[in-house]
Amino acid sequence: MGxxxxxxxxxxxxxxxxxxxxxxxxxxxIVEFFDPSCETCSAFYLIVxxxxxxxxxxxxxxxxxxxxxxxxxxx
Numbered sequence: 723m724g725x726x727x728x729x730x731x732x733x734x735x736x737x738x739x740x741x742x743x744x745x746x747x748x749x750x751x752i753v754e755f756f757d758p759s760c761e762t763c764s765a766f767y768l769i770v771x772x773x774x775x776x777x778x779x780x781x782x783x784x785x786x787x788x789x790x791x792x793x794x795x796x797x
Contacts, residue, residue: 735753735784736784737786740786741784742782742783743774743782743785744774745779746782748780749780750781750782751781751782751783752770752782752784753784754767754785755788756788770783
């Protein structure tokens with residue numbers, strides 16, 4: 723697990739294998755649940771990167787890979 727101070731050992735949102743992006747000393751944490759095959763997730767990841775850049779190093783991002791729920795077909 724990364725060394726972001728916002729991550730505590732009892733945090734159920736962060737897994738030991740979760741990638742940590744951003745500065746080690748960041749006081750805030752973003753947890754993104756991400757499915758690499760989901761177009762919406764991919765688009766939102768760019769927004770997370772923008773938030774991190776705009777924060778000036780005051781946040782880190784934890785990436786949780788997960789499978790997005792299947793959407794019902796309209797056909």
